[in-house]
Amino acid sequence: MKPTIIAITGASASGKTLFAQTIYDELLGEFGENSISIIKEDAYYRAQDHLPMAEREQTNYDHPDAFEHELLSEHLTQLLNNQSIETPIYCYQTHTRTDQTTPLNPTSIILVEGILLFSNHTLRDCFDIKVYMDTPLDICLIRRIQRDTVERGRSIESITNQYIKTVRPMYYQHIEPEKSWADLVITKGGKNRMAIEVLKAKIRQLINQYQK
Ligand SMILES: Nc1ncnc2c1ncn2[C@@H]1O[C@H](COP(=O)(O)OP(=O)(O)O)[C@@H](O)[C@H]1O
Numbered sequence: 001m002k003p004t005i006i007a008i009t010g011a012s013a014s015g016k017t018l019f020a021q022t023i024y025d026e027l028l029g030e031f032g033e034n035s036i037s038i039i040k041e042d043a044y045y046r047a048q049d050h051l052p053m054a055e056r057e058q059t060n061y062d063h064p065d066a067f068e069h070e071l072l073s074e075h076l077t078q079l080l081n082n083q084s085i086e087t088p089i090y091c092y093q094t095h096t097r098t099d100q101t102t103p104l105n106p107t108s109i110i111l112v113e114g115i116l117l118f119s120n121h122t123l124r125d126c127f128d129i130k131v132y133m134d135t136p137l138d139i140c141l142i143r144r145i146q147r148d149t150v151e152r153g154r155s156i157e158s159i160t161n162q163y164i165k166t167v168r169p170m171y172y173q174h175i176e177p178e179k180s181w182a183d184l185v186i187t188k189g190g191k192n193r194m195a196i197e198v199l200k201a202k203i204r205q206l207i208n209q210y211q212k
């Protein structure tokens with residue numbers, strides 16, 4: 001049986017990471033590390049080592065072109081063919097990839113989370129289950145401010161400038177339309193316990209089939 005690839009998309013700070021990580025953490029204990037893994041689309045932001053910092057700060061990180069989706073599709077295909085991959089590691093402070101990678105072995109279930117997973121049709125076609133986190137944008141903004149000041153080394157001024165210039169317009173142009181591709185639309189963010197339990201139940205059923 002080929003691995004099942006589950007995509008979790010939606011606005012920045014809609015709760016994708018929390019939702020995916022909760023499912024991963026809770027199932028890892030039950031089934032072990034060969035059963036489930038997570039890939040972050042953010043790891044596939046294009047490397048920008050060739051650009052000075054001032055230019056990197058101007059990049060539109062909410063446009064599909066900011067990602068190397070071809071590499072992500074290639075990696076998912078390799079995992080489907082039972083090959084291991086090396087996922088890039090991205091740094092939000094330097095706006096580029098580090099020179100390190102993380103090895104990832106194929107698992108029965110692969111969770112992929114990120115803002116623009118359905119924007120590229122080759123990538124979109126890799127997913128067996130498509131989830132969209134439908135969190136109100138004002139809540140996302142508040143959570144992004146709280147998270148990015150603490151975890152991503154950003155000032156309130158840089159977060160709000162970027163939000164008005166690119167994050168909000170790209171949400172309406174590219175992210176919100178992704179909802180139409182989704183099999184499941186999750187409200188209430190990354191702590192929606194019923195949604196977590198429903199997806200976990202489906203994943204359990206799939207893993208039990210792999211283990212037969
Ligand atoms: N339902 C929720 N209630 C409270 N905080 C939440 C909820 N969902 C997400 N968060 C918090 O909001 C922030 C953004 O969530 P995160 O999962 O990083 O979003 P995303 O991966 O979509 O960018 C994180 O600090 C996370 O812990």
Ligand SMILES: Nc1ccn([C@@H]2O[C@H](COP(=O)(O)O)[C@@H](O)[C@H]2O)c(=O)n1
Pocket residue numbers: 011012013016017042045061062091092094095096114115167
């Ligand atoms: N150098 C970068 C790269 C990305 N971003 C922002 O990250 C957001 C996507 O990640 P989430 O975990 O929030 O889904 C996206 O909205 C980019 O604006 C950045 O600020 N700097």
